Amino acid sequence: MYGGCDYFDPHDVNPIQGRIDGQPQTAINCPEVAAMGGSSSNNLEDNLRLSNVSLEDLSKTNPPSEGSMGIDLQQQLRFDLEQEYNSHLLQYMLQDSHPQLEHRNWEQDMQEMDIHQQQQMEQQQQQQMEQQQQQMPLPHDLQCFNSAAHLNPPYTTPDLLNLLHLPRCSVTSMLPASSIAFNSPERKHNNFHTLDMFSELPMTDSTSASTILYDPPLQLSFPPQPPIFRDLFHSLPLHDYSLPGSRGGPYLGGVDDRDGNGGVFQEGDGRQFDNSLLDFRREMPGLGKGEARGTNQFATERQRREQLSEKFKALGSLVPNPAKTDRASVVSDAIDYIKELQRSINELKILVEKKRCTRERRKRMKVEDDASNEIESSSVTADREQPFNGSLRSSWLLRKSKETMVDVRIIEDEVYIKLTQRKKASFLLLVAKILDELQLELLQVAGGNIGDYYIFMFNTKIGEDSSVYASAIANKMIEVLDRQHLTFPAKL
Amino acid sequence: MEESNQQQPVYKSKNLMAERTRRTKINQRLYALRALVPNITKMSKATILDDAFDYIEDLKKQVKELEDELVEMGDEREEKQESEASKWEMAQEVQKCELDVVVTPVDAKTLEIKIVCEKKEGGFSKLMAALGHLGLEVTSINVTSFRGVALNTICVEGELEMLKPIQVKELLIEMVKEHLTI
Numbered sequence: 001m002y003g004g005c006d007y008f009d010p011h012d013v014n015p016i017q018g019r020i021d022g023q024p025q026t027a028i029n030c031p032e033v034a035a036m037g038g039s040s041s042n043n044l045e046d047n048l049r050l051s052n053v054s055l056e057d058l059s060k061t062n063p064p065s066e067g068s069m070g071i072d073l074q075q076q077l078r079f080d081l082e083q084e085y086n087s088h089l090l091q092y093m094l095q096d097s098h099p100q101l102e103h104r105n106w107e108q109d110m111q112e113m114d115i116h117q118q119q120q121m122e123q124q125q126q127q128q129m130e131q132q133q134q135q136m137p138l139p140h141d142l143q144c145f146n147s148a149a150h151l152n153p154p155y156t157t158p159d160l161l162n163l164l165h166l167p168r169c170s171v172t173s174m175l176p177a178s179s180i181a182f183n184s185p186e187r188k189h190n191n192f193h194t195l196d197m198f199s200e201l202p203m204t205d206s207t208s209a210s211t212i213l214y215d216p217p218l219q220l221s222f223p224p225q226p227p228i229f230r231d232l233f234h235s236l237p238l239h240d241y242s243l244p245g246s247r248g249g250p251y252l253g254g255v256d257d258r259d260g261n262g263g264v265f266q267e268g269d270g271r272q273f274d275n276s277l278l279d280f281r282r283e284m285p286g287l288g289k290g291e292a293r294g295t296n297q298f299a300t301e302r303q304r305r306e307q308l309s310e311k312f313k314a315l316g317s318l319v320p321n322p323a324k325t326d327r328a329s330v331v332s333d334a335i336d337y338i339k340e341l342q343r344s345i346n347e348l349k350i351l352v353e354k355k356r357c358t359r360e361r362r363k364r365m366k367v368e369d370d371a372s373n374e375i376e377s378s379s380v381t382a383d384r385e386q387p388f389n390g391s392l393r394s395s396w397l398l399r400k401s402k403e404t405m406v407d408v409r410i411i412e413d414e415v416y417i418k419l420t421q422r423k424k425a426s427f428l429l430l431v432a433k434i435l436d437e438l439q440l441e442l443l444q445v446a447g448g449n450i451g452d453y454y455i456f457m458f459n460t461k462i463g464e465d466s467s468v469y470a471s472a473i474a475n476k477m478i479e480v481l482d483r484q485h486l487t488f489p490a491k492l
Numbered sequence: 493m494e495e496s497n498q499q500q501p502v503y504k505s506k507n508l509m510a511e512r513t514r515r516t517k518i519n520q521r522l523y524a525l526r527a528l529v530p531n532i533t534k535m536s537k538a539t540i541l542d543d544a545f546d547y548i549e550d551l552k553k554q555v556k557e558l559e560d561e562l563v564e565m566g567d568e569r570e571e572k573q574e575s576e577a578s579k580w581e582m583a584q585e586v587q588k589c590e591l592d593v594v595v596t597p598v599d600a601k602t603l604e605i606k607i608v609c610e611k612k613e614g615g616f617s618k619l620m621a622a623l624g625h626l627g628l629e630v631t632s633i634n635v636t637s638f639r640g641v642a643l644n645t646i647c648v649e650g651e652l653e654m655l656k657p658i659q660v661k662e663l664l665i666e667m668v669k670e671h672l673t674i
Contacts, residue, residue: 304538311541318548328514331521334544338528341551348558355565426624428633432617442616448632448647456633467562471555 321400336398340471343395347410347469350393355467399474406477408470410462415440415473417458421481423449431456434480438473439463595661603628603648603657605664611642622667623648626660 316322316330319337323329396409407418421427435442440460447456462468526540529547533539592608609615616635623630628648636643 308538308541311538311545315541315545315548318545318552328517328521331518331525334548335521335525335528338525338544338548338551341548341555345551345554345558348555348562352558352561352565355562359565425629426620428630429617429620429624432620436614436617441613442611442635442642443637445616445633445635448630467565469559469562472559 323400340397343397344469344471347393347395351467351469395470397470397474399478401478401482404478404481406474408474408477410470413462413464414443415458415460415462415468415470417460417473417477419447419454419456419458419477419481421454423452423454427454427481428456430480431458431477434476435460438468438476439466440468440473591665593661593665595657595664597652597657598647601649601652602631603650603652603660605644605646605648605660607642607644607646607664609642609644611637611640615642616644618667619644622664625667626655626663627651628660 312327312330315334316325319330319333322333324333392412394409394411396407399406399408403422405418405420407416409416419431432442435458440458440462442458442460444459445456447454449455522537522540525544526535529540529543531543531547533543590608591610592606594606596604596606598604607619620630623646628650630646631649632647634645
């Protein structure tokens with residue numbers, strides 16, 4: 001059926017659009033049909049052949065992805081051409097010289113055909129249809145359409161069974177199938193018919209639904225739907241929604257039936273099946289699967305969030321004396337800490353290298369001292385002043401505890417320490433002792449107390465052979481000052 | 493969400509904006525973190541955090557190793573201290589200067605002390621200890637050293653009824669001298 005769809009797709013890319021654009025097209029097509037109606041049957045047959053050829057050409061000019069469908073279409077068309085009913089159809093067409101009339105008759109034919117089939121099925125809808133039947137006179141060529149419908153007898157019955165319960169699916173399936181069933185090689189006619197069908201769609205009574213019902217057998221033999229048609233499928237359920245009013249009952253049963261015979265439908269076009277399923281769900285939100293999936297998702301989402309917050313916590317635990325525990329602070333603390341660690345590593349590497357150098361130099365010096373050669377020792381001192389590998393030693397870090405904040409910055413051999421601490425006795429003495437211990441030569445001190453806090457800045461120089469590094473200084477400061485804070489030692 | 497937004501535009505949008513800024517803040521910082529960590533495997537938040545965790549652990553390990561290495565190498569420190577002591581002496585010889593202590597009372601509780609002295613290792617801590625002995629609390633200090641000479645300008649606070657500025661001066665001189673000569 002999709003071959004059929006495909007065939008008229010290129011003309012109106014979106015069938016719905018086609019419907020919108022339909023007016024001009026019918027305007028073009030109608031006169032030709034009328035003209036054909038006026039001409040002899042011979043001419044018409046010629047016309048048919050011509051249009052068939054043009055049709056094939058058309059299908060060849062289709063996008064490459066649809067090429068195979070084009071071939072299908074051609075086969076289909078040839079097949080259809082050979083059908084007897086086509087000639088009947090042509091006769092029928094000839095009888096209706098006026099396109100408008102013809103249009104209406106097609107509708108009627110469709111309905112009647114449905115009715116006929118449904119009678120065979122002995123469904124309840126029959127009554128409805130009969131009412132309509134009474135409203136509309138039966139054209140004489142009903143039989144020819146029936147024969148068309150029965151062209152594929154093996155499929156007819158089971159599929160009809162399905163479709164009767166599933167008007168929704170049948171809406172979509174109807175379009176292509178019908179276009180083929182009426183696949184009179186004449187393109188215009190076909191086009192005309194599809195337009196007809198679309199114009200019928202907005203009708204929300206059972207008529208349109210039943211029209212739709214009749215096609216199924218053809219559906220199976222067709223390639224999967226071309227992408228363009230998905231649009232159509234999406235747009236169609238809108239019409240379906242209006243249907244339940246008249247036939248709400250079959251819906252529930254229909255779902256079950258679908259599940260039972262699902263293979264047929266899913267094979268034909270799984271998407272359509274899904275679509276209707278979704279629609280069904282949408283209609284009745286209380287029904288199963290939606291909720292189940294929701295809770296399931298919630299569980300995993302919750303798990304995911306828990307995992308994520310665990311990771312945040314883990315990251316936060318790595319950072320020394322964290323200030324805050326919210327995510328943004330944890331991340332920024334981690335960033336600062338990584339930077340600090342990188343600086344520390346850099347500093348330490350330089351220090352280690354420096355030490356290795358001095359050690360080697362010392363060994364050399366010892367040897368040289370034994371030789372007591374003064375010139376070489378002077379060259380060694382010159383050597384000593386060179387920066388190591390040209391890399392400048394620079395690092396800084398900030399350590400905070402509850403009462404103390406230490407900011408240590410080291411550039412080459414100068415250390416800048418900024419200390420902030422809650423005011424207490426003999427603070428400076430302690431700091432001075434620490435500095436002595438660390439072999440830091442005091443160059444400059446400035447500071448005082450502001451409010452309850454001491455703020456001091458120490459500018460110191462690292463002793464030449466001392467190997468203190470920033471984190472060691474900061475840690476020592478924090479350690480000693482906090483301990484002192486806890487014990488509250490008496491004044492000396 | 494949007495409907496309720498329209499119903500209470502001010503309150504909701506405020507919350508919404510706050511939440512949005514919070515999220516963008518976190519996300520931006522996460523990206524910054526990702527930029528820092530060299531071996532990022534995936535772009536998701538969880539992996540960023542994982543990788544950052546591993547990276548920090550790795551860095552910590554490196555720091556530890558380097559520190560240990562430094563400690564191992566720092567055995568010969570004592571030898572050096574000798575040479576350093578000699579250097580201090582050398583510096584002293586370079587610049588000789590008189591000890592000068594000026595004590596000026598600012599108000600009933602505050603003294604300004606100005607000390608010019610030779611700079612010596614541990615001199616500052618000894619001065620601090622001396623001030624502590626006198627029960628004086630430093631409120632402001634400025635120490636500058638240049639070529640082995642240290643200029644200390646200190647403001648101290650304390651109970652000064654028992655302690656005359658002259659006494660403070662003499663005590664300080666005594667202590668500093670004592671410390672310096674030791």
